[in-house]
Amino acid sequence: MNSVSKTFATPLDLYRAISQVWAGDTSSPIDAWSPSNAAQNHCSVTSLIVQDYFGGQILATQTSGGKHFYNLIDGRKWDLTVSQFSEPVPYDDTPSNREEALSDTSQQKYELLTSRLEEKKW
Secondary structure (H helix, E strand, O other), X not given: OOOOOOOXXXXXXXXXXXXXXXXXXXXXXXXXXXXXXXXXXXHHHHHHHHHHHHOOEEEXXXXXXXXEEEEEEOOEEEOOOHHHOOOOOOOOOEEOOHHHHXXXXXXXXXXXXXXXXXXXXX
């Protein structure tokens, strides 16, 4: 796991920052992203970064678009990419892990998004 400095006090603070650095080159797949829906196709990479900063578990659920990843931190669900959906997410809280989330994105996208967060002065 990447050891990142504790820059963000809460997952909401992380959301405010990461939502400014999501881009087509960090989404999976890259051809299904648009600035008007910045969270789109960023669930897996975002769940990894949330876990870097706050620990907890990575969870998954099936949506009409496929598998969706989010986090459980201290008993509370955090889904920083829920805004990509136009309908309610049917959370079934299936336990997942870093390997499964990483297999839905790439090490390069994870490193790129992590470095963009670290480069900004929040």
